[in-house]
Amino acid sequence: xxxxxxxxxxxxxxxxxxxxxxxxxxxxxxxxxxxxxxxxxxxxxxxxxxxxxxxxxxxxxxxxxxxxxxxxxxxxxxxxxxxxxxxxxxxxxxxxxxxxxxxxxxxxxxxxxxxxxxxxxxxxxxxxxxxxxxxxxxxxxxxxxxxxxxxxxxxxxxxxxxxxxxxxxxxxxxxxxxxxxxxxxxxxxxxxxxxxxxxxxxxxxxxxxxxxxxxxxxxxxxxxxxxxxxxxxxxxxxxxxxxxxxxxxxxxxxxxxxxxx
Amino acid sequence: xxxxxxxxxxxxxxxxxxxxxxxxxxxxxxxxxxxxxxxxxxxxxxxxxxxxxxxxxxxxxxxxxxxxxxxxxxxxxxxxxxxxxxxxxxxxxxxxxxxxxxxxxxxxxxxxxxxxxxxxxxxxxxxxxxxxxxxxxxxxxxxxxxxxxxxxxxxxxxxxxxxxxxxxxxxxxxxxxxxxxxxxxxxxxxxxxxxxxxxxxxxxxxxxxxxxxxxxxxxxxxxxxxxxxxxxxxxxxxxxxxxxxxxxxxxxxxxxxxxxxxxx
Numbered sequence: 001x002x003x004x005x006x007x008x009x010x011x012x013x014x015x016x017x018x019x020x021x022x023x024x025x026x027x028x029x030x031x032x033x034x035x036x037x038x039x040x041x042x043x044x045x046x047x048x049x050x051x052x053x054x055x056x057x058x059x060x061x062x063x064x065x066x067x068x069x070x071x072x073x074x075x076x077x078x079x080x081x082x083x084x085x086x087x088x089x090x091x092x093x094x095x096x097x098x099x100x101x102x103x104x105x106x107x108x109x110x111x112x113x114x115x116x117x118x119x120x121x122x123x124x125x126x127x128x129x130x131x132x133x134x135x136x137x138x139x140x141x142x143x144x145x146x147x148x149x150x151x152x153x154x155x156x157x158x159x160x161x162x163x164x165x166x167x168x169x170x171x172x173x174x175x176x177x178x179x180x181x182x183x184x185x186x187x188x189x190x191x192x193x194x195x196x197x198x199x200x201x202x203x204x205x206x207x208x209x210x211x212x213x214x215x216x217x218x219x220x221x222x223x224x225x226x227x228x229x230x231x232x233x234x235x236x237x238x239x240x241x242x243x244x245x246x247x248x249x250x251x252x253x254x255x256x257x258x259x260x261x
Numbered sequence: 262x263x264x265x266x267x268x269x270x271x272x273x274x275x276x277x278x279x280x281x282x283x284x285x286x287x288x289x290x291x292x293x294x295x296x297x298x299x300x301x302x303x304x305x306x307x308x309x310x311x312x313x314x315x316x317x318x319x320x321x322x323x324x325x326x327x328x329x330x331x332x333x334x335x336x337x338x339x340x341x342x343x344x345x346x347x348x349x350x351x352x353x354x355x356x357x358x359x360x361x362x363x364x365x366x367x368x369x370x371x372x373x374x375x376x377x378x379x380x381x382x383x384x385x386x387x388x389x390x391x392x393x394x395x396x397x398x399x400x401x402x403x404x405x406x407x408x409x410x411x412x413x414x415x416x417x418x419x420x421x422x423x424x425x426x427x428x429x430x431x432x433x434x435x436x437x438x439x440x441x442x443x444x445x446x447x448x449x450x451x452x453x454x455x456x457x458x459x460x461x462x463x464x465x466x467x468x469x470x471x472x473x474x475x476x477x478x479x480x481x482x483x484x485x486x487x488x489x490x491x492x493x494x495x496x497x498x499x500x501x502x503x504x505x506x507x508x509x510x511x512x513x514x515x516x517x518x519x520x521x522x523x524x525x
Contacts, residue, residue, distance in 0.1 A: 031436035038447045045453050046305055049312055054304045181290040188297045195304035200296055
C-alpha cells in the first residue's frame with residue numbers, strides 16, 4: 001500500500017516535469033513508434049523476398065512482433081536502468097537512495113518511470129489483433145488471462161536480465177557499455193529461434209533468455225504446438241531470472257561504498 | 262595549436278584503454294550479432310541462389326564487414342554533447358580557446374582508433390573463423406576499404422554531432438537520439454542491404470547520407486562494386502562529408518546565440 005502510494009506520487013511528479021517540456025513528450029512517443037516501425041520494415045522487407053522464415057509466414061512473424069511489443073512497453077515504462085551507473089554511482093546519487101526507507105531498487109525504478117513507452121504496448125496489441133484475425137486465430141477463454149500472465153513473465157525476464165547487468169556496475173568502476181549492446185540482441189528473440197544454430201538457440205533460450213519474451217510465448221497463441229512446452233515454461237523462467245537479478249542487485253548494493261561528491 | 266587537438270585523440274584513446282574490459286564483452290556481442298544475422302539470411306535465402314544481386318557468400322561477407330565497420334565508426338558523441346548541453350558545462354567549453362565541435366570529433370576519433378584495435382580487428386578474426394566470410398585478396402581493395410571506413414566514421418560522427426547539438430533546440434533530445442540510432446542502423450544498410458528495400462524506398466535512401474556509412478563501403482568490399490564504381494562510392498562519401506559540414510557550422514553558430522543553461 002505504501003509502495004502504491006509512492007508510485008502515484010512519483011507519477012504525479014512525472015506529469016509535472018513533463019508538462020514543462022510538453023513538446024518533448026510527443027517527440028518521445030513518436031520516436032518510440034518510429035523505432036518500432038523500423039523493425040517492422042525489416043520484417044516486411046524480408047517477406048518481400050521469401051514466403052517463409054524457418055516455416056513461419058509473414059502474419060505469424062508479425063504477430064510475434066506484436067506480442068514482443070507488449071511486455072517491452074511495460075518493461076520500458078517501469079524499469080528503466082539506462083544510464084544507472086553514470087547517474088547513481090558516478091554522481092553518487094546512490095547515497096541519497098540508500099538513506100531513504102523504501103527499497104532502493106524500487107526507488108530507482110520509480111525515479112525513471114517512462115509512461116510514453118506504454119504506447120508501444122498498445123500498438124503491439126493492435127498489431128496482434130490485426131495479424132491474428134488475418135490468420136483466423138480463435139479467441140479462447142484462456143487467451144486473455146494467458147496474455148496477462150505471459151506478459152508479466154516476460155517483463156520479469158527483462159527486469160531480471162537488466163538488473164543483473166546493471167548490478168555489474170557495483171563491481172566494476174567502468175560505466176558498463178553492455179546494456180546498449182543488449183538492446184540489439186533482445187530483438188533476436190522475436191524470430192523463429194529454430195533457424196539459428198544450436199549454440200545461439202541455447203544462448204537465447206537459457207543464458208540470456210530473450211526467446212522467452214517473443215517467440216515462445218507468442219507461439220502459444222499461434223497454436224504452434226512444437227513450442228507449447230517452452231511457452232508454458234515462460235513464467236518459471238521469469239521467476240528464476242528475476243530472482244537472479246534481485247540477488248545480484250542486493251549483493252551489489254552491499255558492496256557499494258559510495259563515490260562522487 | 263594542432264598539437265592540442267591531437268592530444269584529444271590520445272587522451273580519449275587512453276581513457277578507453279582504462280575501461281577496456283567492457284570491450285571483451287563487446288567482441289562477443291558483435292560476433293553474436295553477426296551470427297544471428299548470418300542465420301537469418303540463410304533462412305531467407307533457403308534454396309535460392311541470389312537475393313537483390315547478392316549471392317549467399319557475398320551476403321555473409323557483407324553482414325560480417327558491416328557489423329565490424331560499425332564496431333569502428335560507432336560512438337556516443339550525440340549523448341556526450343547533449344549531456345554537456347543539459348548540465349551546462351558547454352558554457353565553459355564554449356569560452357575555451359578551441360573549437361568545441363572539432364574537439365568532439367577528435368575525441369570520437371580517439372574512441373574510433375581504440376575500437377578499431379580492440380573491437381574490430383579481434384572481432385573480425387573471430388568472425389572469419391566462425392563464418393564462411395570471403396575477404397578480397399588485392400591490397401588495393403583493402404586500402405580503398407580503409408579510406409572508405411574512415412569516411413564512414415566521419416559521416417556517422419557528423420550525424421551524431423548534429424543530433425547532439427539539436428539539444429539546444431529541443432530541451433530533451435533523448436527521443437531523437439534513440440530514433441537516430443535505429444534510423445542509421447536500418448537505413449545505412451547494416452540490417453538490410455539497400456538493394457533489398459522496395460524500389461520507392463531504396464530510391465529515397467539513395468539521396469540520403471546513411472547509405473554512405475555502411476552500404477556503399479560494404480558493397481565495395483564484397484566485390485559487388487568494382488573499378489570505376491569504387492571512385493563513385495568514394496565521391497559520394499566525400500560529397501556527403503562536405504554537405505553535412507553545413508548544418509554543423511550553422512547549428513554551432515546558432516547555438517551560441519541560443520545558449521541558455523538549465524542547471525549546473
